[in-house]
Amino acid sequence: MTAFRADVTIGSIGRRGDGVAAVAGGTVHIPATAPGDRATVALTETGPGRFRGRLLDLLEAGPDRREPPCRHFGACGGCALQHLTPEAYGAWKIDMLPDLLARNGLDVATIEPLHRSPPGSRRRATFAIRRRREDAIVGFNERHSHRVVDLRACPVVLPQIAALIPALRGWAETALQAGDRADAHVAMTDSGLDLLIRTSARLGGAGRDALVALLAREDLARAARAHPKQEGAEVLAEARPVRAVHGGVPVALAPGAFAQATADGEAALTGFVLEAAEGAARAADLFCGSGAFALPLAKRGCAVYAADIDRAAIANLGMAARQAGLPALRTEARNLMRRPVPAGDLAGADFAVFDPPRAGAKDQAVEIAASRVPVVVAVSCDPGSFMRDARILTGGGYRLTRLQPVDQFIWSAHLELAARFDFAG
Numbered sequence: 001m002t003a004f005r006a007d008v009t010i011g012s013i014g015r016r017g018d019g020v021a022a023v024a025g026g027t028v029h030i031p032a033t034a035p036g037d038r039a040t041v042a043l044t045e046t047g048p049g050r051f052r053g054r055l056l057d058l059l060e061a062g063p064d065r066r067e068p069p070c071r072h073f074g075a076c077g078g079c080a081l082q083h084l085t086p087e088a089y090g091a092w093k094i095d096m097l098p099d100l101l102a103r104n105g106l107d108v109a110t111i112e113p114l115h116r117s118p119p120g121s122r123r124r125a126t127f128a129i130r131r132r133r134e135d136a137i138v139g140f141n142e143r144h145s146h147r148v149v150d151l152r153a154c155p156v157v158l159p160q161i162a163a164l165i166p167a168l169r170g171w172a173e174t175a176l177q178a179g180d181r182a183d184a185h186v187a188m189t190d191s192g193l194d195l196l197i198r199t200s201a202r203l204g205g206a207g208r209d210a211l212v213a214l215l216a217r218e219d220l221a222r223a224a225r226a227h228p229k230q231e232g233a234e235v236l237a238e239a240r241p242v243r244a245v246h247g248g249v250p251v252a253l254a255p256g257a258f259a260q261a262t263a264d265g266e267a268a269l270t271g272f273v274l275e276a277a278e279g280a281a282r283a284a285d286l287f288c289g290s291g292a293f294a295l296p297l298a299k300r301g302c303a304v305y306a307a308d309i310d311r312a313a314i315a316n317l318g319m320a321a322r323q324a325g326l327p328a329l330r331t332e333a334r335n336l337m338r339r340p341v342p343a344g345d346l347a348g349a350d351f352a353v354f355d356p357p358r359a360g361a362k363d364q365a366v367e368i369a370a371s372r373v374p375v376v377v378a379v380s381c382d383p384g385s386f387m388r389d390a391r392i393l394t395g396g397g398y399r400l401t402r403l404q405p406v407d408q409f410i411w412s413a414h415l416e417l418a419a420r421f422d423f424a425g
């Protein structure tokens with residue numbers, strides 16, 4: 001690897017959110033730069049014609065650049081694009097879509113305007129905790145590194161979550177020993193804040209007592225701990241039952257349960273699903289989690305089959321449906337990657353939604369493609385795996401008719417998509 005300096009002009013922003021410039025013999029990706037920036041950068045050759053760059057000096061700012069709102073921007077790996085004006089940032093998120101669709105041979109009649117979750121609305125975060133000899137640090141990893149940025153502020157998460165950071169630091173200084181590591185998963189639920197500490201460190205009586213005291217002092221709904229290599233969690237204290245409410249139906253949440261990243265993002269996705277399912281009498285919700293789509297569909301009178309690998313989420317969803325008097329909501333704990341629901345079992349439905357993790361749902365998409373269910377919605381947090389699954393559906397006779405981009409991950413390069421497919425024969 002050779003390193004050298006060069007003066008470059010940034011031409012565009014790449015898929016990972018880094019500025020891209022031409023250099024002799026190739027291109028370089030430089031974090032925290034914007035189109036039109038002229039900058040001196042340090043370049044490291046990572047392969048033939050491939051360079052990684054580090055901004056050394058901004059010689060002239062491009063028209064899309066602004067002052068980043070967070071003092072940790074640049075060091076913290078949580079955000080990549082705070083230095084763009086809101087207009088340029090929104091345009092970058094959505095402008096990648098036509099090109100991605102074209103490269104995958106996909107056509108769409110309508111791309112809806114980007115739904116934008118505002119700053120300070122992220123309702124879940126996982127903070128890394130490092131206990132040092134004298135103190136503890138709490139924050140997010142630096143980009144491509146295990147070093148943790150000691151956060152003093154975070155404009156991305158809900159203010160109540162940001163306000164918990166000093167309390168977590170204090171807890172770690174009491175409860176952990178020098179060299180110990182932990183993750184703190186914090187989620188805002190309909191019952192208040194839910195805290196799950198994941199660590200292999202031994203938490204003695206003092207560590208547990210400190211967590212219970214933190215719950216009382218910070219008015220948390222629940223505090224639990226888990227071991228990174230073991231399933232399940234131990235609830236150490238619960239001030240009130242922890243619930244989400246989907247379609248007006250309360251559903252219990254296990255510690256660390258999945259939730260969409262923002263409440264308004266979830267509302268946008270649910271709205272899209274419900275509109276596409278208009279008039280459906282029988283539906284399937286695959287990768288259903290705690291039932292963000294299944295419960296509102298069932299509440300509407302639709303018979304719903306809902307499946308997910310998470311046994312606790314499925315048990316809680318089943319219980320919620322029984323308590324709400326929704327017997328037509330049928331649940332199954334199922335590994336849909338290993339055992340996708342076969343096309344024949346889906347064929348009786350007139351609507352299906354699937355919302356898999358980042359890797360997508362290749363095998364399940366193959367079954368859906370063969371099922372001829374008239375309307376299908378795919379929800380995805382990864383445009384790359386979405387395009388692959390979409391190609392499988394269109395290869396089976398579906399048309400991609402509507403695409404809704406949702407920016408639940410503000411200032412990151414991530415983008416959530418909801419897409420409607422109609423069976424065209």
Ligand SMILES: C[S@@+](CC[C@H](N)C(=O)[O-])C[C@H]1O[C@@H](n2cnc3c(N)ncnc32)[C@H](O)[C@@H]1O
Pocket residue numbers: 258259260287288289290291292293307308309310313334335336337338355356357
């Ligand atoms: C993006 S979340 C969607 C959850 C839900 N639709 C919602 O909006 O809250 C993905 C879900 O896929 C589930 N999952 C992950 N791997 C799975 C697998 N192999 N089989 C079935 N479900 C899986 C997770 O438990 C999680 O609930």
